[in-house]
Amino acid sequence: MKKSFVLDTNVLLHNPAAIESFADNEVVIPMDVIEELDRFKGQNNELGRNARQVVRTLDRLRGQGSLREGVTLKESGGTVRVALEPGSLEGTGLRLNLPDNRIVAVANEIMNSGRPVIFVSKDVNARIKADALGIKTMDFEKEKVDFDALYCGWREVAIPGDSIDQLHARKFLPNDGLGLIPNEFGVFRDAANPKHTSLARCAPDGKTVGLLRYGEMKPMGVAARNMQQRMAIELLCSEEIQLVTLVGQAGTGKTLLALACGLAQVMHERRYDKVLVSRPIMPLGKDIGYLPGSVEEKLGHWMLPIYDNLEYLLTLKGAKAEPGKKVEDFLRSGVIQLEALTYIRGRSIPREFMIVDEAQNLTPHEVKTIISRAGEDTKVVLTGDPYQIDNPYLDASSNGLTYTAERLKGKALFGHVTLTRSERSELASLAAAEL
Numbered sequence: 489m490k491k492s493f494v495l496d497t498n499v500l501l502h503n504p505a506a507i508e509s510f511a512d513n514e515v516v517i518p519m520d521v522i523e524e525l526d527r528f529k530g531q532n533n534e535l536g537r538n539a540r541q542v543v544r545t546l547d548r549l550r551g552q553g554s555l556r557e558g559v560t561l562k563e564s565g566g567t568v569r570v571a572l573e574p575g576s577l578e579g580t581g582l583r584l585n586l587p588d589n590r591i592v593a594v595a596n597e598i599m600n601s602g603r604p605v606i607f608v609s610k611d612v613n614a615r616i617k618a619d620a621l622g623i624k625t626m627d628f629e630k631e632k633v634d635f636d637a638l639y640c641g642w643r644e645v646a647i648p649g650d651s652i653d654q655l656h657a658r659k660f661l662p663n664d665g666l667g668l669i670p671n672e673f674g675v676f677r678d679a680a681n682p683k684h685t686s687l688a689r690c691a692p693d694g695k696t697v698g699l700l701r702y703g704e705m706k707p708m709g710v711a712a713r714n715m716q717q718r719m720a721i722e723l724l725c726s727e728e729i730q731l732v733t734l735v736g737q738a739g740t741g742k743t744l745l746a747l748a749c750g751l752a753q754v755m756h757e758r759r760y761d762k763v764l765v766s767r768p769i770m771p772l773g774k775d776i777g778y779l780p781g782s783v784e785e786k787l788g789h790w791m792l793p794i795y796d797n798l799e800y801l802l803t804l805k806g807a808k809a810e811p812g813k814k815v816e817d818f819l820r821s822g823v824i825q826l827e828a829l830t831y832i833r834g835r836s837i838p839r840e841f842m843i844v845d846e847a848q849n850l851t852p853h854e855v856k857t858i859i860s861r862a863g864e865d866t867k868v869v870l871t872g873d874p875y876q877i878d879n880p881y882l883d884a885s886s887n888g889l890t891y892t893a894e895r896l897k898g899k900a901l902f903g904h905v906t907l908t909r910s911e912r913s914e915l916a917s918l919a920a921a922e923l
Contacts, residue, residue, distance in 0.1 A: 489604055492516050494571075494595040496588075496609035497524040498881050499628045502851055504541040506608075509630050512565040514558065516605075517546075518594040519572050520587045533830055534854050546570075575600070580621055588614055595623045610881040627886070631852040633894040635874065635884040638735075640906040641893075642673035642719060649678035652686045660698035663690055669898040670694045671729060673719045673905070687715060692728055692900035702726065707752035709804035710744065716907045717741050723903035724749035724869065727759070730901045731859065733847075733893045734871045738919075739912030742871040743845050744797045750841035750869070751801065754823060760841040760867070765794050766827045768849040791826050794845065798824070829858065838863030847889040848872035849879045855888030 492514045499506050500521065507515055528539035546555065549568055553559040558569040574590040575597025582589040588611070595618060598605040607618040607625045615625040645666055655661045655676070668674050668690035674697055678684035688697040702725035703718035712718040716736075723732045724746060734742040750763040798815045818824045829844070844850075844858060847870040855870065862868050870892060874884040884890060896902040910917040 490514060492595075492598050492603055492605045494518065494591070494598065494605060494607050495521065496591055496607070496611060496614055497521045498610040499608050500525065500542045501528065501535050501538050502610055502628060502881055503631060503853055504538045504545070506628055506630070507542070507545060507568055508561055508564055508566075509628075510564070510566055515566060515568045516594060516598070517568065517570050518574065518591045519570060520574070520590045522546075522570065524587065534851070534857070538853070571597075573597075582617060582621075589617070592618050592621065592623070596621050599623050629886075631891055632886045633891055635890060638890055638906070639894050639897040639904060641671075641897075641904040642675060642716070643668070644675045644677060646679040647676050649680060649684050652676055652678055652684060655686055655688060655697075655699065660691075660696045661688070663695055663697050666690075666697060668694075668697055670900050671723070671903040672897075673722075675715070687718065689719075689722060694898075705752075707745075708748040708801045710748040710801065712745075713741070713911045714909050716905055716909065717745060717911070719905045720745050720907065721749060723905060725753065726903070728900070729903045730862070730867050731892075731896065731903075732867070732869045733889060733896075733902075733904045734869065734907065735874060735889060735893060735904070736907030737873050737875060737910065739910035739917065740907035741911055742873075742907060743793065743843070744800065746843045746845075746869045746871055747794070747797050748801055750843060751823070753841055760865070761839045762822055762841070763824045764827060764837065764840045764842045765791070765824065765845065766829050766832060766843070767791065767794070767845045768829055768847075794826065829854075832858060832861055835861050836863045837861050837866050839865040841867050841869070843869045843871065845871050848874045848877050848884075848887045849882065850888040851879075851882065852886075852888045852891040855892050859892075 490513050493510045494516045495506060525539045525542055528535050529543055530536060549555060549559040555568065555570040556572065558567040560567050571594045574584060574593035577584055577589060577593050577596065584590055584593065592607065592614060595605050595607040599622065605623060607623050608628055609615050610628055618625045651661060666674060670690055670692050672690050674688050674690065676686045676688065688699055690697045700718060700722045703712065703722045705721055705725060707721065712721055720734055723729055734746065736742050753759040754763055795815060802814050842862065847855065859868055870889055872889045874887060874890050877883060877887060893904045897904065
């Protein structure tokens with residue numbers, strides 16, 4: 489029997505294509521969702537763009553039939569219907585004067601009529617309310633991954649000791665039987681002597697594994713402190729890899745390594761024209777207009793972690809001027825550019841080393857939009873900690889950072905490393921491990 493899926497507003501704002509994601513079933517959009525989309529559609533951010541796309545889709549469907557009665561979707565064979573009346577919530581303890589409750593009430597009315605219904609929302613509270621009424625509920629899971637089984641970018645492989653010796657002598661081995669995917673790292677251990685080890689990376693074509701070319705480098709004076717940081721430097725400095733994702737908790741070195749490798753390739757190797765650094769200004773793409781001052785002053789509030797890392801790098805390099813002044817010089821000269829993600833959409837970004845920090849606060853659709861801005865000879869680096877998500881409608885499994893890492897694994901242009909060891913300080917390591 490076909491089901492009715494009642495969609496909450498946040499589902500459509502998260503992914504405007506959600507309307508067409510429920511096969512040949514009925515998609516029901518409460519009138520309160522239409523009203524909420526209307527309030528969002530004027531915003532100049534990702535939410536506003538998604539709201540406008542949904543409204544345009546509904547307007548197109550309106551031309552094919554009555555949305556009140558239901559319009560058939562050509563691709564899936566399902567139908568889309570706009571529900572006018574929410575139905576009664578008498579005896580439930582929920583008040584109809586709240587839009588969220590009226591949206592839940594639509595699902596409740598369908599359930600009470602005897603038809604199978606599922607309420608779809610990214611709002612945990614809304615799902616709890618619906619579940620309390622006996623309504624089947626679900627998160628929108630089309631763009632979710634299994635975080636517990638997330639691709640980490642490397643694996644341990646037991647091989648004969650003479651194969652490790654051969655790897656060091658020839659610099660590479662055939663990948664036959666090793667099972668590594670393109671750009672995945674292998675920690676090879678002698679099956680007979682676990683202390684006899686080697687670290688290698690699978691080639692982008694997947695045919696061979698070779699010793700690291702860049703892992704021992706010290707970009708801007710930063711040396712890798714552990715094996716995973718060596719892997720990160722290898723990916724960040726490899727010309728053939730155009731997209732890198734770095735996942736790790738606070739203090740693992742994600743942002744510092746990305747900045748160090750980016751600056752080294754801009755200033756010393758002249759591989760890129762500038763380092764472009766961006767962060768989500770606010771969860772759900774809110775603007776910075778409410779902050780006082782110029783755009784640069786507003787960005788300064790949100791970019792303080794970037795400034796801290798840059799000043800640390802310049803201290804390592806023994807900058808003669810005050811590190812803070814040197815950072816300002818970099819910004820004025822264009823070596824480093826700070827940009828709000830809000831303003832990146834629509835741009836073409838050629839020949840730049842682009843770092844998107846705190847990418848765990850972006851949706852998969854937002855990450856796709858950002859990566860699609862990359863022009864010729866641009867490298868994109870996404871960094872973030874899936875355990876520290878500020879966006880109320882995302883979690884470790886549904887954010888754009890982990891979604892990208894899992895979906896693009898094995899692609900020749902892509903590399904990923906999950907960093908697990910904090911190197912900031914003993915205190916930071918303790919906090920990351922125990923709190």
